[in-house]
Amino acid sequence: MSGKVKARAAANAEAMSGAVPVTERILRDCHSLYSEPDTGLVALASHLQLSLLPPRKKITVMLMGNHSAGKSSFINWYIEEHIQRTGVAIETQGFTFITSGRKRESLTGDATLHLYPHFKPLQSFQGVSEYLCTEISTSRQKKFSLVTFVDTPGLVDGDMKYPFDVDRAILWLGELCDLVLVFFDPMGQALCKRTLNIVEKINEHHGDKLHFYLSKADEAGGESDRQRVLMQIVQELCKRPGLNKCGFDMPTIYIPNPNKPSRCVNQIEEACKTIEKTITQTVQTTLNTLGRDCQKLTESVEAALLEDNEKVRGNRRSRVRGCLFGLGGFLLPLFLFASALFGSTSPELWNALLGEAAAETLGMYLSPLSTLWSLLPGDCLGYVFLALLVLSALLLLLARSCFRTRETLSKKQRRYLQERQEYVREVVGHKKKQLYEDYLKQSVGEHDMS
Incomplete structure (x- = not known):
């Protein structure tokens, strides 16, 4: 058994044993506090004519770029399973959601929108539903249990016809996703104008989500060739208003191949760290939002x-x-x-x-x-x-x-509100405090916590 197979077997065995990572448990518990049918915060908010959305249990990472930029290959490498087709042709013509689950399964467009109700507005984009699917994997590698990848169609210039408005659909997803990874490959289409136009529009409101990578860096030739390609991409990006920001970074990445060693520096782990950082920020944001929503409901x-x-x-x-x-x-x-x-x-x-x-x-x-x-x-x-x-x-x-009187609450309704208020203050408030402590214990010692 190879080292990679052993590592995956160990990770999946840990998942089967019930050892759920702290961050995953926190996001799951927060979601449960909102979504319980009778006692959840969403039910109470609805009773008060308020609107609350339960937090998602996973972050959503969208990968975009020109065709054959290595988006699908990166997903396969991250989850250590060949779940997405790869190749030089335009393989990805639609949107594919890749998520972890209990068994290997493929879902069509309608089932995908049922699984992800917050993506239902995609139905209004003519033609998108027919090119929408979900791939469920049992992999527990890296932080995959906390990530849903969105693999987008490969972008090309010229007369390429898409079966739907691909620019508008990607822009809408960019609004909703937590992280957008933009892949530029060093061959041919690295300066695809369609890709640059979409990136520029996403950057107008969500520049903090964007992260750029030079993919397939091992195929760019020597070091001087890679530097030249990087310079060309960076110069083209910096011509766009808003993208010429200080501290611009574009790590060079490629899929490691033990049978094809390369002397090129591989910064693919930087992409993994970016995903982990987004997960960490999402956990903090979810806990903070839980506190604000509890106060609002009270x-x-x-x-x-x-x-x-x-x-x-x-x-x-x-x-x-x-x-x-x-x-x-x-x-x-x-x-x-x-x-x-x-x-x-x-x-x-x-x-x-x-x-x-x-x-x-x-x-x-x-x-x-x-x-x-x-x-x-x-x-x-x-x-x-x-x-x-x-x-x-x-x-x-x-x-x-x-004698005309205003409608008042019944005794039953008053008792319900008083009980819910006490529940939010005592039970949910205590649970939120406990979850925050569990989260912080991962990073600091108990003696540092008051």
Whole structure:
């Protein structure tokens, strides 16, 4: 058994034994905290009319460049499996996602978009779905368990016709991917204008994602030939606005071949380190985002409960006002009618009906209005009673308007929000702190952690 085969067997055996790397476990646990159907943060956010996206469990690395630049060969070398076709022809005509899984499998376009829902907008690109697929490998080499590679079509100038808008599709993927590796080969198409145009556009907003490599460096001839090719590529790149930045770097890489030794310096491990660095940054970003989302949800729950309390108080005030206006609508006309009736009938009748003491008390309260009624001409009383009816109707309408209340949370809904708020504060907050400690323990000693 060769050394490479032994190394791969050891890596896969470690994966089968359940020894999950810390970074992989952290990203998986963070994703779980968001995506649990009932207790996840996404479910709580949806209840609060907020939108949260669960973090991805892997980073996405897009490889682009002219045809035969070595993109597929690099993927095969990284995962140590011949999963992508290679050759001098334009083999990669569509987009291929390469990811790790439980068994070797190939997925079509629809299955790919189901596996990667955040890439579903690719359906709007005419013709892309038919040229979209996923290759699942069981390899656990290097950091492949935390990486999804996106192999893009080889780019050429001239009259080459693609079955879809390849420039627009690559630009859209460049927005979404975490890392973009641009391969320039030293033969023929190194200065492909289509590649340079796309790189320039990606650089406008995501220059930090771009990393350039001179691939197949061992085929460039001697050292002087390699330097000349590098100079040509760098000069062409630096002509583009935004790409002529300080600290520009382009490592020379090639796929090691023990049967074909080369004296060329191979910096292919620099690409691996770039991928590992992106994974590290993604873990930190995911944990920081988890903390911010927890705070956002906690504050939103608090605001929802306070708003509901204010609605309850407002509804109580509305009911009181409604009762007052309602009583006024019923009692005021009756009171005025009673005062008119009291002034127009003999006291003996009221004494007989209510008793002398009650009639005297009623007369004391109604006497001002009774006097007012006695001063009015007889032909005005009809209009007054009509006005009383209108006033009564207005008061009743006001009562109905005041009785309109705002919808409030039920006891069950309030209890749900309070329980979720406590869960986010205590359980998720503690889990986030524990995950951060596990992550930092990889780099610093326990005595350095407070």
